[in-house]
Structures are given as C-alpha cells and as structure tokens.
C-alpha cells in the first residue's frame with residue numbers, strides 16, 4: 001500500500017489557485033525533493049500532506065485513510081496524523097514559541113503524555129542529533145536563522161514522526177550547516193523515515209534527493225523523475241539550476 005496518494009487534487013486560495021489537479025503517489029522510505037519556481041505550489045502541497053489544509057477538490061489518502069476536513073475535525077485523529085507527519089515550516093518563527101530550547105523540544109512529547117523520563121530522553125537525543133545541545137538554555141526567539149531551523153527540526157523529531165516534511169530547510173544556513181542538515185536527513189531516511197523536502201535550489205538538494213517532483217508556474221507537476229534518471233539529463237539539470 002502506498003504511504004500517500006493524491007488523486008486529481010486541487011487547492012484554491014480565496015483569489016488564487018495553489019495546486020491544480022495533482023496525481024501523486026509516495027511510498028514509505030522515499031527521499032523526495034519538491035522543486036519549482038516561487039509560487040508554484042510546493043508549500044501548499046506540504047500543508048495538504050501534513051493535514052494543515054485539505055483539498056478543495058480531489059483526494060488525499062495517507063495510509064489508505066482519506067484525509068478530509070471531516071476527518072481532521074476529530075481532535076484525536078488530527079493529533080495522530082500530526083504525530084506521524086512532522087512539518088518543519090519555511091518561516092521558523094511561527095514554529096518556536098517556548099521560553100527555552102529545552103522547553104521547545106519537550107513541548108510535543110509532553111503533549112503526547114509521555115513520562116518525564118521519556119520526555120527527557122527524547123529531548124537529549126533530538127538536541128544531540130541536530131547539534132543543538134549547546135543551545136539548550138537559550139531563548140529560541142533570539143537564535144540565529146540557522147539555529148532556529150535546527151531547533152525547529154529537533155522539536156519535530158521529538159515527536160518521532162515516520163514522515164518528515166521540510167519547507168526550504170536550507171534557506172539561511174551556511175554551506176557547512178546545509179551539508180550537515182542534508183547528511184542528517186539522509187541518516188533519518190536510512191533509519192526508515194520518509195523525507196519530503198521543498199526547495200527552489202536544485203544545486204543544494206541534487207546530491208541527496210532520490211526522486212524529484214518538479215512544479216511549474218501553473219501549479220501543476222511538470223515532471224516526476226528519479227535522481228538516477230535526472231543524472232542522465234544534463235539539459236533538465238541545467239534548467240533546474242535556473243529556478
């Protein structure tokens with residue numbers, strides 16, 4: 001059974017179209033990069049996949065369950081979905097609201113009702129994994145852009161989601177920090193997680209993505225290609241470099 005299936009899914013904002021008739025299947029364990037120009041629909045797709053928004057028309061199924069507005073109205077089901085699918089937002093500031101980094105990362109596991117010992121263990125592990133241990137006493141709001149990204153990722157990982165959605169996670173990071181994050185994402189994939197990452201910078205994600213879904217400015221999927229196939233298409237690669 002596929003992990004995620006979209007059939008003829010469209011999403012409309014009040015005055016704009018966000019996504020236009022997408023058909024898409026994602027399998028467990030894939031590392032997918034969403035590419036495309038500004039405004040092509042990458043963030044909108046991540047919002048749909050995470051259950052923050054629902055299709056205007058068409059369907060989205062996660063583990064064969066249709067994710068509808070009705071389904072998400074049920075708080076227990078919504079929480080179960082958010083526990084399985086973690087989203088690291090493009091604007092990290094909307095994601096960080098606790099007085100310290102430790103509190104920030106502990107927030108999700110506490111909401112799940114884990115014991116104090118389990119929460120402490122998850123916080124310690126996730127801070128170490130994202131290289132945030134040194135930041136644990138700091139105020140999230142006062143961190144640098146790159147530090148905020150790492151803390152946001154730690155707070156999402158603390159819920160131990162099986163699917164990780166990331167919206168432009170490399171923006172604002174130094175080249176070294178980008179490398180570090182990409183290595184971490186590859187390790188998470190090797191540990192069995194499904195990774196779906198939006199980027200408008202092909203150069204940054206070229207090395208890690210195993211599948212590239214390319215949007216066009218009409219909010220449709222223009223191409224859906226395996227990394228191994230893309231490696232044999234220099235013209236398409238050159239075109240992606242200009243996004």
Ligand SMILES: Nc1ncnc2c1ncn2[C@@H]1O[C@H](COP(=O)(O)OP(=O)(O)OP(=O)(O)O)[C@@H](O)[C@H]1O
Pocket residue numbers: 013014015016017018019036037038039040041042043044045198200219
């Ligand atoms: N909150 C909103 N209200 C109205 N229109 C929106 C909203 N968010 C996005 N849109 C529009 O929906 C379309 C898709 O936007 P989306 O943010 O999904 O694109 P994107 O590929 O993630 O872009 P970027 O690379 O700039 O983040 C665009 O035309 C955008 O202007």
